[in-house]
Amino acid sequence: xxxELGLAALWLAAALAGxxxxxxxxxxxxxxxxxxxxxxxxxxxxxxxxxxxxxxxxWLFAQTDLSVxxxxxxxxxxxxxxxxxxxxxxxxEGSMLLWITVMALAGAMxxxxxxxxxxxTMQATLATQAFVGLGFYAFLLLSSNPFERLPTPAAExxxxxxxxxxxxLAFHPPTLYFGYVGLSVAFSFALGALLTRQVTPNFAxxxxxxxxxxxxxxxxxxxxxxxxxxxxxGWGGWWFWDPVENASLMPWLAATALLHSVSVLAARDxxxxxxxxxxxxxxxxxxxxxFLVRSGVLTSVHAxxxxxxxxxxxxxxxxxxxxxxxxxxALRAGTVQxxxxxxxxxxxxxxxxxxxxxxxxxxxVLVGTLYPLLTEAFGVQVSVGPPYFNPVGAIFTLPMLAxxxxxxxxxxxxxxxxxxxKPAVFLAIxxxxxxxxxxxxxxxxxxxxxxxxxxxxxxxxxLLPLKGRNLLRTPLATWGMVTAHxxxxxxxxxxxxxxxxxxxxxxxxxxxxxxxVGPWKITLDSVDPVVGPNWTALQADLQASxxxxxxxxxxxxxxxxxxxxxETAESALATRWNGQLYAVMGSGIExxxxxxxxxxxxxxxxIWLGGILVALGGLLALIGRLTADLKRHYVRRRSAxxxxxxxx
Amino acid sequence: MIRRWYLWLPLVAFIxxxxxxTSGLMRPxxxxxxxxxxxxxxxxxxxKPSIPELPGLSSADLQDGKPKLMNIWGSWCxxxxxxxxxxxTLKANGAEIVGVAIRDKPEDVAGxxxxxxxxxxxxxxxxxxxxxxxxxxxxxxxxxxxDGNGIITYQHIGDVRAEHVPMLLEKLxxxxx
Numbered sequence: 055x056x057x058e059l060g061l062a063a064l065w066l067a068a069a070l071a072g073x074x075x076x077x078x079x080x081x082x083x084x085x086x087x088x089x090x091x092x093x094x095x096x097x098x099x100x101x102x103x104x105x106x107x108x109x110x111x112x113w114l115f116a117q118t119d120l121s122v123x124x125x126x127x128x129x130x131x132x133x134x135x136x137x138x139x140x141x142x143x144x145x146x147e148g149s150m151l152l153w154i155t156v157m158a159l160a161g162a163m164x165x166x167x168x169x170x171x172x173x174x175t176m177q178a179t180l181a182t183q184a185f186v187g188l189g190f191y192a193f194l195l196l197s198s199n200p201f202e203r204l205p206t207p208a209a210e211x212x213x214x215x216x217x218x219x220x221x222x223l224a225f226h227p228p229t230l231y232f233g234y235v236g237l238s239v240a241f242s243f244a245l246g247a248l249l250t251r252q253v254t255p256n257f258a259x260x261x262x263x264x265x266x267x268x269x270x271x272x273x274x275x276x277x278x279x280x281x282x283x284x285x286x287x288g289w290g291g292w293w294f295w296d297p298v299e300n301a302s303l304m305p306w307l308a309a310t311a312l313l314h315s316v317s318v319l320a321a322r323d324x325x326x327x328x329x330x331x332x333x334x335x336x337x338x339x340x341x342x343x344x345f346l347v348r349s350g351v352l353t354s355v356h357a358x359x360x361x362x363x364x365x366x367x368x369x370x371x372x373x374x375x376x377x378x379x380x381x382x383x384a385l386r387a388g389t390v391q392x393x394x395x396x397x398x399x400x401x402x403x404x405x406x407x408x409x410x411x412x413x414x415x416x417x418x419v420l421v422g423t424l425y426p427l428l429t430e431a432f433g434v435q436v437s438v439g440p441p442y443f444n445p446v447g448a449i450f451t452l453p454m455l456a457x458x459x460x461x462x463x464x465x466x467x468x469x470x471x472x473x474x475x476k477p478a479v480f481l482a483i484x485x486x487x488x489x490x491x492x493x494x495x496x497x498x499x500x501x502x503x504x505x506x507x508x509x510x511x512x513x514x515x516x517l518l519p520l521k522g523r524n525l526l527r528t529p530l531a532t533w534g535m536v537t538a539h540x541x542x543x544x545x546x547x548x549x550x551x552x553x554x555x556x557x558x559x560x561x562x563x564x565x566x567x568x569x570x571v572g573p574w575k576i577t578l579d580s581v582d583p584v585v586g587p588n589w590t591a592l593q594a595d596l597q598a599s600x601x602x603x604x605x606x607x608x609x610x611x612x613x614x615x616x617x618x619x620x621e622t623a624e625s626a627l628a629t630r631w632n633g634q635l636y637a638v639m640g641s642g643i644e645x646x647x648x649x650x651x652x653x654x655x656x657x658x659x660x661i662w663l664g665g666i667l668v669a670l671g672g673l674l675a676l677i678g679r680l681t682a683d684l685k686r687h688y689v690r691r692r693s694a695x696x697x698x699x700x701x702x
Numbered sequence: 703m704i705r706r707w708y709l710w711l712p713l714v715a716f717i718x719x720x721x722x723x724t725s726g727l728m729r730p731x732x733x734x735x736x737x738x739x740x741x742x743x744x745x746x747x748x749x750k751p752s753i754p755e756l757p758g759l760s761s762a763d764l765q766d767g768k769p770k771l772m773n774i775w776g777s778w779c780x781x782x783x784x785x786x787x788x789x790x791t792l793k794a795n796g797a798e799i800v801g802v803a804i805r806d807k808p809e810d811v812a813g814x815x816x817x818x819x820x821x822x823x824x825x826x827x828x829x830x831x832x833x834x835x836x837x838x839x840x841x842x843x844x845x846x847x848x849d850g851n852g853i854i855t856y857q858h859i860g861d862v863r864a865e866h867v868p869m870l871l872e873k874l875x876x877x878x879x
Contacts, residue, residue, distance in 0.1 A: 132780070210780060331712065342719070351726040365727055373720055380713035387709050424719070427726050583805050583830065585778070590805050592830065614804075614831065614842075 101162025236268025530678025538671025545664025749826025
């Protein structure tokens with residue numbers, strides 16, 4: 055009954071999306087027509103129904119209802135409750151339902167709250183949102199129904215991929231989805247404005263919170279995903295340029311560019327066509343990411359739910375939405391006035407530079423991700439990895455970081471080089487000194503040295519906008535920018551330190567053996583089998599002592615899950631303020647000795663601390679913008695009331 | 703209305719992308735995972751008996767001239783309960799089945815066999831998964847077809863279901879030739 059209720063709600067939601075599309079589209083032509091009042095309530099009801107359908111699926115997973123095919127295939131009665139729940143979206147059908155739910159809820163919020171846009175643009179936006187939504191409803195209902203029943207209930211479920219049975223990963227996909235779907239709203243806004251030729255600062259202000267929100271979630275999602283890959287895969291790395299990782303990085307790069315360009319449009323009424331373009335590209339990247347991960351076109355260590363037929367379905371959606379949007383863009387963008395002028399050395403100039411560099415990095419990642427596919431079409435198998443991405447990406451990243459350090463000091467519209475020349479020279483000298491010191495004291499690679507030098511300069515440069523200001527009166531948006539830029543410096547510092555100073559030891563140890571890794575002394579006490587709720591493992595008991603201090607216990611495991619069968623290496627970490635000790639037990643055994651892989655990674659946690667700071671910066675800016683909007687709204691209402699009073 | 707040709711570039715790039723991935727989607731994909739152990743001899747090992755009633759298992763036992771099914775399992779494994787009746791069917795059809803009990807206790811093994819039947823002629827105790835890992839098995843249950851000379855000819859990953867029984871018997875016949 056629960057499954058049937060969920061399915062019915064989903065069909066109703068799809069029908070409402072159809073109504074929303076028709077009402078919105080008709081009302082663009084006839085703003086006072088009979089359908090004009092329908093699009094908003096349809097959007098709200100659609101959100102409620104989609105959320106209801108998702109709640110039903112969540113309920114089925116919580117109950118482990120094995121008469122439902124999806125539950126039987128992805129859950130197991132012996133699984134801990136938290137992973138039963140996260141199993142709801144840990145599979146293709148459920149994650150698509152989550153996607154459409156978040157998208158419908160976002161549409162409901164626009165329909166209910168948004169009053170800044172001209173009503174005709176609003177209708178066009180809601181129609182676009184419904185049009186995009188309908189494709190996903192069709193996908194769910196026609197090819198991947200999550201509520202499908204089994205002819206006879208299964209005796210037991212088949213479990214969940216053990217790699218996904220991890221608390222970090224339980225919340226990683228929803229976080230990314232909020233980001234992806236937030237960008238779908240930006241996409242609808244961009245098309246709505248383009249279709250009604252209303253690309254105005256007001257439109258940018260309406261779109262900005264959505265871009266900011268999406269960007270915050272994407273940042274958190276990427277940060278969490280990177281940390282998960284780092285400790286769960288047991289490979290000791292934090293970024294592998296894997297297609298799945300790139301699939302989330304590309305929308306982030308586009309959204310970062312969009313975020314900056316939307317700010318220029320909101321503040322200065324410039325970069326109109328560019329902002330629309332980025333709005334289309336950002337969501338296109340989300341969808342392309344989804345496609346690449348699901349279709350099996352690219353091979354990846356952690357692609358999931360791979361199915362070429364579904365891939366074909368997403369590709370068709372992709373063709374309709376992105377192809378359609380880019381066609382409209384090509385036809386219409388020429389009619390959008392470019393807006394206010396500015397000179398090269400101005401805040402806008404710096405932001406345009408940042409935009410161009412971000413787009414270039416995006417192109418580098420996209421080309422690197424698709425390159426193996428291109429060569430395979432000609433019969434050659436290649437894989438593109440860090441040797442391509444790191445240096446080629448750096449060509450565009452480093453100049454961008456340099457401009458980032460001083461750009462925020464520039465004034466809008468026009469400014470001289472004079473204002474920034476003094477801090478720029480100071481930062482450049484500082485960077486050279488740091489770089490020279492690192493190069494002299496260590497045998498770090500060129501990229502790592504450059505990374506540390508730029509991180510140091512950007513760390514200071516990002517704080518300069520606060521200089522000479524009353525900190526209590528500094529707007530939250532400025533605090534947000536400073537925090538986010540500082541976070542980038544912190545993350546960069548972590549990445550460069552990890553690559554410059556990491557020490558790795560691979561040993562075959564007997565119980566009692568002592569290994570030294572950097573400042574650590576590690577003793578292998580014993581290796582014992584242990585049993586978990588749905589796995590068995592061999593566990594090494596290690597005593598790790600930092601510079602002779604009291605030892606900490608570390609217990610890396612080599613785990614075997616039995617439903618479905620899979621082996622994972624559970625790493626053990628010891629975190630100190632200046633770095634992390636990373637221990638992995640290999641599965642090999644040679645005459646009673648166990649393989650241990652040990653790393654000392656100086657300052658590596660800074661990578662994720664930096665990511666969190668960047669997201670926090672976004673959150674500060676979002677709160678700042680929303681409260682400013684509320685205040686403006688309040689002031690306007692007060693003055694309207696006063697006007698009425700005086701008239702009375 | 704101003705027309706600018708470069709506004710069409712994003713669409714052209716996107717069409718290129720669609721053409722590329724479409725060709726990628728059309729290409730047949732190799733999804734069969736073939737174990738790297740198939741065609742190779744069983745590594746040398748000697749496991750002590752898991753329960754006192756049956757002998758243990760060593761690589762020499764797999765070279766006695768008769769093809770065998772080598773079943774990797776554990777009493778703690780739920781799919782192993784599901785496959786137990788099908789192993790009985792295989793045994794009834796003349797298959798010789800040897801077991802490797804992974805990280806198990808004798809009393810648990812005995813309890814499992816009492817409840818689900820005992821198709822095995824030998825069971826070795828692999829307390830540290832050493833043999834399991836060397837033979838290239840990634841989990842339980844898993845069933846290997848080993849010919850009379852100790853060469854692995856087939857690896858079946860996951861539980862043996864009713865539909866697998868004829869196929870495994872056929873593989874055993876092939877291994878006998």
